[in-house]
Amino acid sequence: MFYRPEDGHGLPHNPFNAVVTPRPIGWISTRAADGSENLAPYSFFNAVAYVPPQVMFASTSAKLDRGDTKDSVANIRDTSVFCVNIVEYAARDGMNHTSGDWTKETDEFALAGIARAECETIACSRVAKAPANLECKLTQIVQLPGAANFVVFGEVTGVHLREDCLVDGMFDVTKFRPLARLGYRDYTAVEEVFSLSRPGE
Structure with a gap:
């Protein structure tokens, strides 16, 4: 099967996000200027640089009470x-x-009974x-083509690691099942x- 996204796929559901998988989930917490709290998951999320450490997430829809975007952005x-x-x-x-x-x-x-x-x-x-x-501290917000597509980039200024996830000095993902x-x-x-070693290592 081949399709051009601009022409539609003809399937019951859009296959795009089923193709690009698995995707890590960034559970983004923010605080509004008035002090109110927000917590929302984004699966268009990843790390993008080591030095300084930087991450990104993308928001791709809007809410009526926010105009062109969602609460997080x-x-x-x-x-x-x-x-x-x-x-x-x-x-x-809780995430869901x-x-x-x-x-x-x-x-x-x-709302979800999540300790903060x-x-x-x-x-x-x-x-x-x-x-x-x-x-994270914001570095830039980039608007992509489309009505409500924003990519948020941030520099990581602090990292918390849960103690039970540290094994022999390494952050062990098998301890929590991402x-x-x-x-x-x-x-x-x-x-x-x-594990795999790169050629020459």
């Missing part, structure tokens, strides 16, 4: 900070609950029990890990 525009909370399999239900189209006044931490803690380098809450948290997004309504968890 709107809050980051105002405050220039956000926190990426790494999602483990055990937190799947925070993905709803809630009003901008809704505190998703409280204060970040160290930025004025923002983080998911207290997450395997890791990346505190959750990843597939297509449609599907997810997966990391169940198997293997």
